[in-house]
Amino acid sequence: MLSNPMFDRIQGDLELLEEGLQEAVTSSVDLVTEVGIHLVTSGGKRIRPALCFLSAHSGPDFDVQRTLPLAVALELIHTASLVHDDVIDAADTRRGSITANAKWGNQVAILSGDYIFARAFRLIADANYPNHVSRRLADLIGNLSEGEIIQDHAVYQASRGYEDYYTRIQKKTADFLEICCELGANVGGMSDEETRQLGLYGHCIGMAFQITDDLLDIEQTSERIGKPAGNDIRQGIVTLPVIRALEVSPDAAELESIVTNRDMTDEMVKRALAIVKASDGVDFAKDKADDFLARAKKALPDNLPPEIRETYMDIADFIGDRDF
Amino acid sequence: MLSNPMFDRIQGDLELLEEGLQEAVTSSVDLVTEVGIHLVTSGGKRIRPALCFLSAHSGPDFDVQRTLPLAVALELIHTASLVHDDVIDAADTRRGSITANAKWGNQVAILSGDYIFARAFRLIADANYPNHVSRRLADLIGNLSEGEIIQDHAVYQASRGYEDYYTRIQKKTADFLEICCELGANVGGMSDEETRQLGLYGHCIGMAFQITDDLLDIEQTSERIGKPAGNDIRQGIVTLPVIRALEVSPDAAELESIVTNRDMTDEMVKRALAIVKASDGVDFAKDKADDFLARAKKALPDNLPPEIRETYMDIADFIGDRDF
Numbered sequence: 001m002l003s004n005p006m007f008d009r010i011q012g013d014l015e016l017l018e019e020g021l022q023e024a025v026t027s028s029v030d031l032v033t034e035v036g037i038h039l040v041t042s043g044g045k046r047i048r049p050a051l052c053f054l055s056a057h058s059g060p061d062f063d064v065q066r067t068l069p070l071a072v073a074l075e076l077i078h079t080a081s082l083v084h085d086d087v088i089d090a091a092d093t094r095r096g097s098i099t100a101n102a103k104w105g106n107q108v109a110i111l112s113g114d115y116i117f118a119r120a121f122r123l124i125a126d127a128n129y130p131n132h133v134s135r136r137l138a139d140l141i142g143n144l145s146e147g148e149i150i151q152d153h154a155v156y157q158a159s160r161g162y163e164d165y166y167t168r169i170q171k172k173t174a175d176f177l178e179i180c181c182e183l184g185a186n187v188g189g190m191s192d193e194e195t196r197q198l199g200l201y202g203h204c205i206g207m208a209f210q211i212t213d214d215l216l217d218i219e220q221t222s223e224r225i226g227k228p229a230g231n232d233i234r235q236g237i238v239t240l241p242v243i244r245a246l247e248v249s250p251d252a253a254e255l256e257s258i259v260t261n262r263d264m265t266d267e268m269v270k271r272a273l274a275i276v277k278a279s280d281g282v283d284f285a286k287d288k289a290d291d292f293l294a295r296a297k298k299a300l301p302d303n304l305p306p307e308i309r310e311t312y313m314d315i316a317d318f319i320g321d322r323d324f
Numbered sequence: 325m326l327s328n329p330m331f332d333r334i335q336g337d338l339e340l341l342e343e344g345l346q347e348a349v350t351s352s353v354d355l356v357t358e359v360g361i362h363l364v365t366s367g368g369k370r371i372r373p374a375l376c377f378l379s380a381h382s383g384p385d386f387d388v389q390r391t392l393p394l395a396v397a398l399e400l401i402h403t404a405s406l407v408h409d410d411v412i413d414a415a416d417t418r419r420g421s422i423t424a425n426a427k428w429g430n431q432v433a434i435l436s437g438d439y440i441f442a443r444a445f446r447l448i449a450d451a452n453y454p455n456h457v458s459r460r461l462a463d464l465i466g467n468l469s470e471g472e473i474i475q476d477h478a479v480y481q482a483s484r485g486y487e488d489y490y491t492r493i494q495k496k497t498a499d500f501l502e503i504c505c506e507l508g509a510n511v512g513g514m515s516d517e518e519t520r521q522l523g524l525y526g527h528c529i530g531m532a533f534q535i536t537d538d539l540l541d542i543e544q545t546s547e548r549i550g551k552p553a554g555n556d557i558r559q560g561i562v563t564l565p566v567i568r569a570l571e572v573s574p575d576a577a578e579l580e581s582i583v584t585n586r587d588m589t590d591e592m593v594k595r596a597l598a599i600v601k602a603s604d605g606v607d608f609a610k611d612k613a614d615d616f617l618a619r620a621k622k623a624l625p626d627n628l629p630p631e632i633r634e635t636y637m638d639i640a641d642f643i644g645d646r647d648f
Contacts, residue, residue: 027466027470028470029470029473029474031473031477032469032470032473081438084434084435084438087430087434088430088431088434088435106411106412107412107472107473107476108473108476110408110411110412110434111408111412111469111470111472111473111476112469112473113438114405114408114437114441114465114468114469115465115466115469115470115473117438117441117465118462118463118464118465118466118469119462119466121445121458121461121462121465122459122462122463122466124458125455125456125458125459125462126455126459128455131449131450131452132449134445134448134449134458135446135449135450137445138442138443138445138446138449139442139446140442141438141439141441141442141445142351142439142442142443142446144438145356145435145436145438145439145442146351146352146353146356146435146439148431148435149353149355149356149431149432149435149436149439150353152431152432152435153355
């Protein structure tokens with residue numbers, strides 16, 4: 001589990017979260033429990049439940065036991081969605097751990113994902129939250145699926161442009177972080193206006209988070225990120241630095257011919273990475289991420305408890321550091 | 325859609341169901357809508373929503389608009405679960421229609437399944453049912469996943485026996501039909517005792533339904549059932565007639581050597597079918613199905629409206645006819 005100092009103030013909550021996650025995936029079928037425990041202990045950053053706890057702490061009615069099922073459900077939904085993504089991508093590792101599909105096969109992985117989605121909804125039903133909560137979570141899963149389907153449909157197309165990219169990362173990541181903040185604030189008893197502001201904070205750090213994550217695929221070595229560098233390019237997924245390079249690079253035509261080629265070789269991926277890095281694509285994307293982080297900080301309600309506000313600021317800076 | 329005369333009394337409800345299903349899968353992403361419409365119009369028998377409507381009709385508070393979201397959600401959950409099963413089995417056709425995985429690939433099929441699960445929970449949240457309803461539905465999806473994982477783990481093992489088989493078909497089918505009756509009765513305002521009785525009816529016809537479905541795989545031709553006969557045997561899934569033949573057939577040893585062989589040929593599947601058919605395995609399974617149907621009829625509450633009781637009896641007989 002994440003032991004990032006920025007989460008010190010909610011360390012107790014996050015310890016309860018770990019217990020809650022393991023309890024939630026425990027089944028009468030041993031194999032189901034085994035897969036579930038593997039999945040919830042494979043090094044997630046816990047950014048979603050952390051945002052949920054923080055936002056709940058921001059309100060006058062904070063109660064850790066009242067917030068816990070929501071925080072667990074959010075991390076379970078994230079986990080289930082990654083399990084299905086890994087089946088789709090035939091990925092062998094995630095965060096340095098072996099994936100469920102690689103370890104137990106696609107059948108077990110697909111069904112375990114379904115099981116974990118179901119456990120999330122079970123927790124929410126048991127917690128007697130207002131219907132608004134399950135409605136938002138259901139829409140979240142719908143959006144995640146739609147976002148992935150859109151992304152799949154846009155692969156190996158260079159011409160999708162900025163708007164398409166922003167829509168995609170909103171559905172894939174920003175909506176999720178927005179919902180974590182919004183529902184946490186809701187359960188913590190914040191006003192509608194403050195809830196909206198925290199939701200906007202979540203949206204903005206979500207956009208920055210995904211831009212940064214996409215940047216890692218361009219900038220970092222394979223060992224560092226636990227998957228091959230240039231993986232997005234290889235899969236035909238065009239991210240912000242690439243879109244920028246396609247606009248401004250003198251080698252844009254060559255880059256386009258590579259990223260639209262379904263049979264691209266390792267050499268071609270390397271060449272595409274080199275073209276992107278030689279352009280201002282990386283800096284451009286970093287600037288966009290910074291813009292979102294600035295908007296996120298500005299969105300924070302005025303009257304937050306100081307130590308909570310500081311943690312929100314730390315999270316924004318953490319994402320800005322781009323080294324996780 | 326099913327135009328079975330036994331459903332004449334709820335024909336209006338089932339027409340609303342069809343509209344509700346199509347509306348529920350409609351998305352802002354055209355491809356998602358296209359896949360969803362294909363899936364909900366590919367010839368489902370609608371037995372689950374029909375049971376839900378009937379049970380709701382049985383109560384004093386029946387209101388079709390109040391029941392509709394539940395009935396739609398039940399059919400959506402069934403649909404999503406079949407979509408994922410078809411990915412797992414790499415099935416090309418179901419009910420004579422092309423599967424989502426065959427038509428759009430595994431990625432779209434897995435994500436569409438997730439989308440459809442999510443839409444079911446969205447409907448339930450919007451309908452403001454008691455939390456009990458979403459709790460049971462979440463557990464249902466959990467059970468379906470566990471049931472499939474257990475089944476996968478038991479493949480190519482001849483020694484699992486009757487108890488294992490009954491547990492498996494309960495998780496796979498009987499629990500589902502039980503929940504359809506129980507939640508329908510709930511929403512229709514029936515007493516706890518009557519709800520329990522209708523739940524038992526659902527459980528028993530579910531057991532009979534799955535035994536019968538498994539029998540079709542032994543008895544019918546490929547054209548008739550829309551998938552190759554002996555498919556279960558080929559996949560290493562041991563069903564009731566086979567378990568019986570393994571107990572009583574003079575060729576039990578040969579049968580066991582075939583059903584435990586992961587590399588069985590078409591000839592071996594044919595031989596296994598012949599051994600099962602030469603034993604009393606088929607009649608044994610038919611008798612068990614009849615026992616469950618008799619228990620189902622007996623479970624029906626005394627004071628049901630006569631035309632509703634008659635429909636419940638027709639459904640039991642329909643399953644008993646084993647020719648669908």
